[in-house]
Amino acid sequence: MTEKEMQIQQKQEVQQSGEPTKPEKQYVPAVDIFETAEAVNVLAEMPGVAKEGVEIELENETLTIRGTVASENQEGETFLLREFEPGSYLRRFTVTETIDQEKIQATMADGVLTLVLPKVAPAKPRRIEVRGI
Amino acid sequence: MAIIRFSDQKLFRNPWTDFEIMRRELDSFFQGTGSNSGGRATVFPALNISEDSANIYVRAEIPGVPASEVEISIEGDTLTIRGERKTCTANEKYSYHRRELECGKFSRAIALPTKVQVDRIEAKAADGIVTITLPKAEAVKPKQIKVNVG
Numbered sequence: 001m002t003e004k005e006m007q008i009q010q011k012q013e014v015q016q017s018g019e020p021t022k023p024e025k026q027y028v029p030a031v032d033i034f035e036t037a038e039a040v041n042v043l044a045e046m047p048g049v050a051k052e053g054v055e056i057e058l059e060n061e062t063l064t065i066r067g068t069v070a071s072e073n074q075e076g077e078t079f080l081l082r083e084f085e086p087g088s089y090l091r092r093f094t095v096t097e098t099i100d101q102e103k104i105q106a107t108m109a110d111g112v113l114t115l116v117l118p119k120v121a122p123a124k125p126r127r128i129e130v131r132g133i
Numbered sequence: 134m135a136i137i138r139f140s141d142q143k144l145f146r147n148p149w150t151d152f153e154i155m156r157r158e159l160d161s162f163f164q165g166t167g168s169n170s171g172g173r174a175t176v177f178p179a180l181n182i183s184e185d186s187a188n189i190y191v192r193a194e195i196p197g198v199p200a201s202e203v204e205i206s207i208e209g210d211t212l213t214i215r216g217e218r219k220t221c222t223a224n225e226k227y228s229y230h231r232r233e234l235e236c237g238k239f240s241r242a243i244a245l246p247t248k249v250q251v252d253r254i255e256a257k258a259a260d261g262i263v264t265i266t267l268p269k270a271e272a273v274k275p276k277q278i279k280v281n282v283g
Binding site for chain 2: 006008031037041050074080110
């Protein structure tokens with residue numbers, strides 16, 4: 001594999017009809033979603049969000065991921081360079097698979113949220129063998 | 134590797150100085166039009182650099198990299214942040230719906246605006262943001278000068 005330097009992904013702001021009351025920015029976190037035979041996995045990148053600041057809801061097939069950043073006291077500092085602005089994160093997905101709501105697991109490590117949404121048992125693929133007579 | 138220079142050296146008696154100033158002003162004019170958040174570097178990680186009278190603070194957004202795997206070094210006036218992100222869970226068994234996270238090696242060097250006390254630099258990582266605190270050297274710290282009434 002050729003060595004490639006990582007690029008910054010510019011944060012996209014949430015486009016929504018309702019305006020938030022707080023004057024902070026709301027970003028769409030970048031995600032990886034992949035499906036295995038057992039579960040749907042979601043990785044969401046939310047730098048600056050602590051474990052306590054994550055909110056996950058699953059309601060009527062809509063999965064909402066919300067992350068709030070604890071603001072750090074930076075008073076008295078003058079900025080020399082500003083490439084990112086802290087803000088909260090919000091993203092919604094429509095989950096079509098039948099998810100076992102009781103067994104959803106979420107972990108937060110180094111600003112990345114890992115969400116495991118296990119499928120309900122019957123959704124697992126079953127191989128049907130065709131036999132000759 | 135990208136290096137940010139805070140101040141270009143003033144060239145003494147350079148006939149091109151005026152052109153240089155003009156170019157810089159044009160550059161800053163075009164930079165200002167895009168977005169309100171100033172510098173738009175494309176090299177990972179995104180940095181916020183600020184200072185107060187005692188310290189320079191460098192904050193880097195490095196989600197998905199454990200603190201132990203971020204390598205920070207200083208050489209003269211150049212601070213380097215290096216590491217590798219291994220969040221890619223490439224597996225043929227997975228069927229991807231979305232792939233937006235990037236991974237790979239990264240390194241970024243910054244030319245510091247002032248001298249710092251190299252042996253007192255501290256770095257901490259919390260929730261994907263690495264904060265490096267660089268105490269300014271005594272020589273560049275602001276000092277109050279008392280005015281004596283004569």
